[in-house]
Amino acid sequence: MTAAHSDRTARTSQPEALWRPDPGAFASARLTRFQEWAARHHGAPEPDPSDPVASYAALHRWSTEHLATFWGAFADWSGVRFSTPYETVLADAAMPGATWFPGATLNYAEHALRPAEDPERAAGPALLHVDETHEPTPVSWAQLRSQVASLAQELRRLGVRPGDRISGYLPNIPEAAVALLATAAVGGVWTSCAPDFGARSVLDRFQQVEPVVLITVDGYRYGGKEHDRRTTVAELRSALPTLRAVVHVPLLGTPAPEGALEWADLTSLDVEPRYEQVPFDHPLWVLYSSGTTGLPKAIVQSQGGILLEHLKQLTLHNDMGPGDRFFWFTSTGWMMWNLLVSGLLTGATVVTYDGSPGYPDTAAQWRVAERTGTTIYGTSAAYIMACRKADVHPGRDFDLSRVKCVATTGSPLPPDGFRWIHDEVAADMWIASVSGGTDVCSCFAGAVPTLPVHTGELQAPSLATDLAAWDPQGRPLVDEVGELVVTQPMPSMPVRFWNDPDGARYHDSYFDMYPGVWRHGDWITLTSRNTVVIHGRSDSTLNRQGVRMGSADIYEAVERLPEIRESLVIGVEQADGGYWMPLFVHLAEGAALDDALRDRVKQTIRQSLSPRHVPDEIIEIPAVPHTLTGKRLEVPVKRLLQGTAMEKAVNPGSVDNAELLRFYEQLGRERTA
Numbered sequence: 293m294t295a296a297h298s299d300r301t302a303r304t305s306q307p308e309a310l311w312r313p314d315p316g317a318f319a320s321a322r323l324t325r326f327q328e329w330a331a332r333h334h335g336a337p338e339p340d341p342s343d344p345v346a347s348y349a350a351l352h353r354w355s356t357e358h359l360a361t362f363w364g365a366f367a368d369w370s371g372v373r374f375s376t377p378y379e380t381v382l383a384d385a386a387m388p389g390a391t392w393f394p395g396a397t398l399n400y401a402e403h404a405l406r407p408a409e410d411p412e413r414a415a416g417p418a419l420l421h422v423d424e425t426h427e428p429t430p431v432s433w434a435q436l437r438s439q440v441a442s443l444a445q446e447l448r449r450l451g452v453r454p455g456d457r458i459s460g461y462l463p464n465i466p467e468a469a470v471a472l473l474a475t476a477a478v479g480g481v482w483t484s485c486a487p488d489f490g491a492r493s494v495l496d497r498f499q500q501v502e503p504v505v506l507i508t509v510d511g512y513r514y515g516g517k518e519h520d521r522r523t524t525v526a527e528l529r530s531a532l533p534t535l536r537a538v539v540h541v542p543l544l545g546t547p548a549p550e551g552a553l554e555w556a557d558l559t560s561l562d563v564e565p566r567y568e569q570v571p572f573d574h575p576l577w578v579l580y581s582s583g584t585t586g587l588p589k590a591i592v593q594s595q596g597g598i599l600l601e602h603l604k605q606l607t608l609h610n611d612m613g614p615g616d617r618f619f620w621f622t623s624t625g626w627m628m629w630n631l632l633v634s635g636l637l638t639g640a641t642v643v644t645y646d647g648s649p650g651y652p653d654t655a656a657q658w659r660v661a662e663r664t665g666t667t668i669y670g671t672s673a674a675y676i677m678a679c680r681k682a683d684v685h686p687g688r689d690f691d692l693s694r695v696k697c698v699a700t701t702g703s704p705l706p707p708d709g710f711r712w713i714h715d716e717v718a719a720d721m722w723i724a725s726v727s728g729g730t731d732v733c734s735c736f737a738g739a740v741p742t743l744p745v746h747t748g749e750l751q752a753p754s755l756a757t758d759l760a761a762w763d764p765q766g767r768p769l770v771d772e773v774g775e776l777v778v779t780q781p782m783p784s785m786p787v788r789f790w791n792d793p794d795g796a797r798y799h800d801s802y803f804d805m806y807p808g809v810w811r812h813g814d815w816i817t818l819t820s821r822n823t824v825v826i827h828g829r830s831d832s833t834l835n836r837q838g839v840r841m842g843s844a845d846i847y848e849a850v851e852r853l854p855e856i857r858e859s860l861v862i863g864v865e866q867a868d869g870g871y872w873m874p875l876f877v878h879l880a881e882g883a884a885l886d887d888a889l890r891d892r893v894k895q896t897i898r899q900s901l902s903p904r905h906v907p908d909e910i911i912e913i914p915a916v917p918h919t920l921t922g923k924r925l926e927v928p929v930k931r932l933l934q935g936t937a938m939e940k941a942v943n944p945g946s947v948d949n950a951e952l953l954r955f956y957e958q959l960g961r962e963r964t965a
C-alpha cells in the first residue's frame with residue numbers, strides 16, 4: 293500500500309495445517325463431483341487429488357474467468373428448475389445492475405420443498421426444532437409442505453399478490469420457516485425481525501417496506517424466562533397502517549388479540565402447494581443492515597439470485613446434502629437465519645433453535661448439536677471464545693461424533709479459537725471460519741471441504757466470487773492488507789434497496805470508492821497460498837501515522853486475558869491533527885483494572901502485535917455496545933468521541949443497549965470542549 297500501508301502482513305510463511313481432509317473426503321466431496329462434471333461438460337480444470345490446493349485454485353480461477361459458464365453449469369448440475377428457460381446467463385455484468393438469467397422464471401420455495409415430493413423422504417424430518425428444554429421436535433417434509441401450501445393459499449385469499457410484503461415478528465421457530473416459504477410460494481417479499489427487537493427497531497425496518505401482513509408471536513422464552521410482547525405487537529399494529537391481516541402465533545399460549553387470525557387455522561388446509569413462477573430477479577426478501585446513522589439499509593435480494601448462491605454456498609462449500617443436519621445458532625434478525633432455512637434447498641434437515649445461547653449454561657449449543665445429531669454446526673466466533681473462557685469441554689462432555697464441520701462467523705475467529713476447537717471439540721474437525729455479510733446474504737470466503745485449515749485463516753475465496761484486496765489506488769495486493777473488493781457480480785448482490793428509486797443509497801454503500809467494483813468495507817489479506825485473513829471493518833480502521841491496523845487483531849490479543857470479557861478499540865482523529873486510540877475494556881467478574889492489569893494488556897498487545905498497536909489509554913466500561921446482530925459498535929462510538937451529537941452519530945434503534953452510549957457522548961464532549 294502506498295499513502296497508508298499496513299505493518300501487519302498476513303501470516304504468509306508456510307504454516308502447518310491444523311486439519312486436512314483425508315483423501316476419501318476429497319474424492320467424495322460434492323465440490324469434487326461438481327468439478328469432475330464441469331470438467332467433462334464445460335471445460336473446467338480436472339480435480340487433482342495429489343494437490344488439493346492447486347486443484348481448488350484452478351477451479352476458482354476458472355469460475356471467475358468464466359463466470360457465466362460457471363453459473364449456467366452449476367444451475368444445471370444442481371437441477372435448478374426453470375419453468376421458463378433463460379435467454380442467457382449474464383446479460384449485463386455491470387455493477388450495480390448486473391442482469392442474471394433474463395427470461396427465466398422459477399420459485400425458491402418449490403426448490404426448498406423438493407424432498408417432500410420423494411415418498412421415501414416425506415416422513416423424515418425437514419426441521420428439528422429445539423427450545424430451551426433442548427428436546428428436539430421434528431417437522432416432517434410432508435408436514436412442512438402441507439403447512440406451506442395451506443398458508444400460501446390463505447395469504448392469496450387475504451389478497452396477497454406477488455411483490456406484497458409479509459413481515460414476521462418471530463423467533464427461530466418452525467413457523468418462521470413456514471411463513472418465509474409460503475411468502476416465497478406466492479411471490480411475496482419476506483421480511484423479519486426477532487422478537488427481542490423493541491418496537492422502534494422493528495418499525496425502523498418494517499415501516500420502510502409497508503407490509504400487508506404481520507405474522508407475530510405473543511412473546512418468547514429466553515434464558516429460562518417468558519417475555520410477553522403483546523404490548524409491542526399492539527404498537528406495531530397501530531404504526532403499520534398498510535397491514536391487511538395479523539396472524540397470531542401463540543408461543544406463550546395466549547388467545548389471539550382482537551382482529552388477529554390464528555396460525556393454526558391458516559396452516560391446516562389440505563391443499564396442494566402452488567408456486568408462483570416469478571422472474572429470476574423477483575424480490576425474495578428484504579434484509580436490513582444498520583448504517584452508522586439513519587434508517588437501516590433495506591436490502592432486496594432476488595429469488596433466483598439467492599437460490600443459486602445459497603445452493604452453491606451450502607452444497608459446494610459446506611458439502612451439505614440429504615442426510616446432513618444443519619444447525620446454525622442465529623435469530624431471525626440476522627442473515628444467517630435466511631441461510632439456515634436455505635439448508636432445505638440441499639435436502640438437509642434444518643435445526644431451528646429458539647433460546648439463549650448460554651442457557652442453562654455456556655455449553656447449551658453443544659448440547660443442542662448432540663441432541664439433534666447435527667453434522668454441520670455454525671455459530672459466532674464470539675460464542676467459541678466464550679466457551680474457551682468458560683472452560684467448556686464439548687469433546688469430553690458431549691457425543692459430537694456426527695459433527696463434521698464447526699463453522700463460525702460474525703467476526704474473524706481468532707487463532708486461539710481454532711486451537712480451542714481442535715483441542716476441546718475434536719482434533720479431526722473441519723473448522724470453517726467464514727466471512728460475507730447481509731449485503732450478499734452469503735460468504736465471500738470461508739469453507740472448502742477439500743482444502744486444509746490453517747490457524748487464523750479462512751480456507752479460500754468462494755467459487756465465482758472475484759475477491760481481491762485493493763490498495764487505495766485500486767491496485768491488487770497479495771500478502772498485504774487491503775480493502776475487500778469483489779470485481780465481478782454475484783447473483784445474490786442486492787437487486788436494489790427499498791425506497792431508493794434512483795439507486796443513490798445503494799451506489800454510495802458499495803461503489804463510491806472504486807466505481808463499478810463492490811467495496812465491502814472490510815480489511816482483508818489474500819495470501820499467496822490462496823487463503824484469506826479478515827482484519828475487521830475498514831470504515832473503523834485504526835490508522836496511526838499512516839499505518840493501518842485492524843481492530844479485530846487487537847481484540848484477539850486482549851481478549852485472551854481471562855480478566856477481559858470484551859473490548860472496544862477506537863482510533864479518533866482529533867481536531868488538532870493528533871490521534872487518540874483508547875481501548876475500552878469490559879472486565880470479567882471479580883477483575884479490577886489496576887496498574888498490573890493495564891501493564892499486562894499493553895504487554896500482550898506489544899508482544900502479539902506491535903508497539904504501534906498499544907493503546908493510548910485503557911478505560912473500564914460496564915459493557916460493550918453492539919448492533920442488534922451483535923457487532924461491536926465502532927463507528928458510532930468513534931463519532932461520539934469526536935463530539936458528534938448522539939442523534940447524528942447513531943440510530944438508537946439499531947443498538948442492543950443505547951444507554952451504554954451516554955458514556956462515550958459525555959467523554960467526547962469533555963475531550964472536544
Ligand SMILES: CC(=O)CC(=O)O
Pocket residue numbers: 628701702703726727728729730734735
Ligand atoms: C457470513 C457473514 O459474514 C455473517 C456476518 O458476519 O454478518
